[in-house]
Amino acid sequence: MTQAMTKQPYSATPPDPGLVGKKSWLSRLFKQLDVQLMVWPALLLIFVFSYIPMYGVITAFMDYNVFTGARVFDNPWVGFKHFEAFFNAPDFDTLLRNTLIVSVLKFAIGFPAPIILALLLNEVRHMAFKRVVQTITYLPHFMSWVIVGGLVMSLLSTENGSINILLQKLRLIDEPVHFLSMHEYFWSILITTNVWKEIGFNSIVYLAAIAAIDPHLYEAADIDGASKFKQIYLITIPTIMPVIIIFMILAMGNFLNAGFEDILILAQDPGLRPVSDVIDTYVYRVGLQNQKYSYAVAVGLFKAVVSIALLTTANYLARRSGNSLW
Amino acid sequence: MRMKRLGYSDRIMLICIYTFLALLSLTCIYPFWNGLVVSFNEGLDTAKGGVTIWPRAFTLANYEVVFSDKNLLNAFFISISRTIVGTISAVFATALLAYGLTKPYLIGRKFYMLFFIFTMYFGGGLVPTFLLIKSLGLMNNFLVFIIPALISVWNMIIFRTFFKSLPAGLEESAQIDGCGNWGTFFKIVLPLSGPIIATLGLFTAVAHWNDWFMPTIYIFREDLMPVQTVLRRLLNANLVADQMAGFDGKTAELMAKKALTSKALINATIMVVTLPIVLVYPFVQKYFVKGVMVGSLKE
Structure with missing residues (x-):
């Protein structure tokens, strides 16, 4: 109510109760043309760069040919041919397995890690120490995957790679290991790098949620003699649960985005494909590098449909607990 | 003020937390530091290995x-x-x-x-x-x-x-x-x-x-x-x-x-x-x- 009151002075025309209802829609539009002109260019941009590609998804049901395809509807309809081809492709099982495994690992490790970091940071009493840790751990988030990949390659290199040097000093290995070409290490490297890059930055939201907790709760717990661990378990975590759940739902919607830039960068060795290839990297390779457009669009559409289903399911489950996105 | 009330187990926990956070910060900063060191080291010398926290053969x-x-x-x-x-x-x-x-x-x-x-x-x-x-x-x-x-x-x-x-x-x-x-x-x-x-x-x-x-x-x-x-x-x-x-x-x-x-x-x-x-x-x-x-x- 107070909101509506304070917003009154915004109206471009002085409000005249007798006239407002009578003025035609068109003349009102004309009166506020200056504001409409702030919105229309953006409307056009979003229409072109977001909605036209959505419409382009129908090429998944066609045999799209770039040369005849000046107009989309000149291409022949083929129904679900490309979807069938994908489900029967020899790569299908590997792709699905890699996508699921990488997603599950990223979620199981990458989701709780920033929460734990926020809980730990909250226990720190020396503000200078806390600030230094925050500044340093936020930093990798701002680096591109090219930089991060370059640093990881440098650390894991067989020539002067710090990890190989360390492992040799500890006598755990005799010869430097080519970590980035070996199947068995790829998932660990991928997940570790991801967590390393985002743990600090993703903890910001949880830190803020923790900062909003009423300090009296902790004082009362202190008087009752609850240990630090019990306070975290019984006060902090339950209070920030709504924030955790919202981010969990969002993570579910991104579940099939197992990775793209990180995998393209870290799995440059094509020999890693049996473990590194996920749906998104496959779409890129088949669609843009081999130019099988319609097929790639179909694969992308399959992924989008599954993602929406996951998001809706997660939201449904969350609504039953009282914290949903919509 | 709250410091005084810390129990034995709480103090151990705090020490662990500080150590862990310090180590985490170190792992976040080390790759950049190592990259910086290597960038100031002669390429042929780096190939011999062992260049970690300080350049061995400094060069621009x-x-x-x-x-x-x-x-x-x-x-x-x-x-x-x-x-x-x-x-x-x-x-x-x-x-x-x-x-x-x-x-x-x-x-x-x-x-x-x-x-x-x-x-x-x-x-x-x-x-x-x-x-x-x-x-x-x-x-x-x-x-x-x-x-x-x-x-x-x-x-x-x-x-x-x-x-x-x-x-x-x-x-x-x-x-x-x-x-x-x-x-x-x-x-x-x-x-x-x-x-x-x-x-x-x-x-x-x-x-x-x-x-x-x-x-x-x-x-x-x-x-x-x-x-x-x-x-x-x-x-x-x-x-x-x-x-x-x-x-x-x-x-x-x-x-x-x-x-x-x-x-x-x-x-x-x-x-x-x-x-x-x-x-x-x-x-x-x-x-x-x-x-x-x-x-x-x-x-």
């Missing part, structure tokens, strides 16, 4: 190579231009849109919001976007860096939330003084939005500076390649050379020699590319923590 030669490589210099120029032009235009366009959408009397406001927010959840995907860019003639065009990135719906929401929190009286008095909506936006709203412009400006600038993927599909002209894309190619070539080094023969030797120079080049380039972010970011840090909050808890 790697940086000399970077700053004398015409290809790289041009790539830096492209990256800097696209970051400056892209950030200013995107922040301006997004802020203008957000301001327009704060007006409660705007006809079609609900529809507009839905129209924009829908694109946060659904998109056409890689291939249809590629075909669109191609048909618009934006391939091999500097504008492909700028135009598709002009409007960020996410940033629009953050801007809009911020503008709504500005005191209405200021705008009111500007309008009484005869400022139109555009005048109010430029003379009152923008000057009052320093912190949020700094935050979203940093995020936008970092996104432009860091983008390496878009140019790999939309740009084929060497003189339009930004530095991150060139760096990615260097990394790729380096990896191939690394694997070849395992074999015998003349090619391997040749490749290995090439790898030495390229490795030095890579580390020095990484440092040069990292530097602008490291320099700017601590000053904006206090703002962006707030910005992240507005964005994530609002919607």
